[in-house]
Amino acid sequence: MSATLIYTVITISAIGAASAVILYFVARKFFVFEDPRIEEVENELPSANCGGCGFAGCHAFAEAIVTSGNLEGKYCPVGGSNVMAKVAGVMKLEALEQTPRVAVLRCNGTCEFRPKTTNYEGAKTCAIAAMNFSGETGCQFGCLGFADCVNVCQFDALHMNPSTGLPEVDDDKCTACGACVKACPKFLFELRKKAPKNRKIYVACRNTEKGAVAKKSCEVACIGCGKCEKECAYEAITIENNLAFIDSDKCKLCRKCVAVCPTNSIIETNFPPRKEKITENASTEKVDA
């Protein structure tokens, strides 16, 4: 009885020892050197694997940083400047600062402003609907409302608002990974500079048709009149193809363009209510228009 036990223990131990020796040599033979810094960098990254940096995931991003040895054009939008500073510390490089960005939907064609003209019953995804037809409203540039962007968002930052039929961005949760920008077949999302208190001013329209045509299909369409361009003191607004665009890097959030827009297609969010004087100006402008 005890002999059986002893033999078993000896045999198993011998096999174990032999395997250990073999494995040791095999491991030496097939050893792949990986820069230890790759793991260190990867540990600093948020592990969201969202692809917002332009690489396949956090590991691929870390590998790209370490192998290239510089940080040019490599930025993790989810981690932001904090994480990039830590990564730069690991790599002993100078950190590149970038202002955090946030996704905005450049369409304000709610059910109220942009009435339905047709009824679509096909597959309920934006990608397929965009291939089949122009949209349920008269505007061929606007949001289709089948929530492809909501489905791709990994950070729970996008939700459909059933009363407007448009997706809404949760500014605090949005990491500017850019998944929605790629998913939207109408190219409605834009990553804009994040301002203090999440304040934003932007043209919520992508309609490049002539003013009268655009206005016919949507009440709040940008008609490319150019009033905002003249009003802006910082040259942040340009007009191209009957559509205004506010450069978020130049915009100083003065709100003057919002007041002059005749179709209310420029949107301001998270601002305190206007002072008396400006409100007066705005109302007279409206009467003029």
Add this chain to the structure above:
Amino acid sequence: MLKTFKIGGVHPAENKISAGKPIKDLPIPNEVKIMVSQHIGAPSKALVKKGDEVKVGQLIAQSAGFVSTNIHSPVSGKVVKIDQITDTSGFKKEAIIIETNGDEWDESIDRSDALIHETTLDGKAIVEKISSAGIVGLGGATFPTHVKLLPPPGAKADVLIINGVECEPYLSADHRLMLEKGDEILIGTRLLMKALNVDKAYIGIENNKPDAIENLTQKALRHQGISVVPLKVKYPQGGEKQLIKAITGREVPSGALPINVGAVVNNVGTAFAVYEAVMKNKPLIERIVSVTGKTIKEPSNYRVRIGTPVNNLLEAAGGIPENAGKIISGGPMMGKAVTSTDIPVTKGTSGILIMDEKESHRKEIENCIRCGRCVSACPMGLEPFLMMPLVENNDWERCEKEMITDCIECGSCSFTCPANRPLLDYIRFGKASVTKIIRTRKEK
């Protein structure tokens, strides 16, 4: 036993309501809108500008490449403007808008009804004529005809097939044409045979049109090499690959063209247009359109000028019925629901179909029960039930392996699905995505 293709196919209700109605001329509209892109390939380049006076048959837009075609003015009058107008799917596309003034034709066009049997032109000159007359496939796909008649180097056609199948339910434009313009179609077929240098031509007609079969069979006795082949009714027999299989028994390999098995397929409407272009010097400026539907007052077949607003057609047929749910350009299987009736008739408009409220709605989508009906219905031997989830997950690699690019978009899978799944919607999207990937790979 009657011939047909082997794999798949479905039997939708035929509903050929307008088949008994002779072709009528629709009055010339006050204004026509001519899209510069109404064919497959590069959009044509407009030659006229605002204020120009044009005659019927005058070239107004020029072919912009090999796979492209000319467009001629269907009316005489003045060019009002060149503007962006809504197309069938609601997108804004460039169009030439002409205000009609009288009906003055170009002098070179022979407008008489007299039949011309013989021509001294050789094959090359015939192709030239077809190309300059702006003829495209009139079955609905609008592929420029001259491209089909010029086989790529190494390929040689040995048989011409004329497609008189008209397998789409409701539509009857080709049927009426075969009854009323049989001689012209046969002469057109002979011209196409000469252009391709082949001595055999088959006209495939489904046996739900016995009068057309009889008419053409009798007339074809006078034309050497042309025979009429009656076919068993089955959708989508009008598909190029299905028709070749049904008539000649040859199978077009995956990714290949009909010319690779020595066949060229043209629609009967195209054969008629070829006759008019070569013998009468008349470019493609009008076509036959069926206006049909169960609830419409007067289902009919009209000969209309290209660019006529769809509104005019509907008015002539008794207006839009009250309980209309959907207006479709084309047939119920492959046609497209229109977003507005303000759109013009293009070279590819084979019919305008009105479905009532009840008929037009899609049913609620349920879960796939793996019954495999879509697999047995697919005429290309694909597995639609498998492809839909692959497309949903953007798994393009496997989509490509499953041969998604072979899909002919006939809609048999969606039609037959007992769970009402929008299979074709997804497959069409997958096909477009995979085609794009393959193209970028080739460019690299």
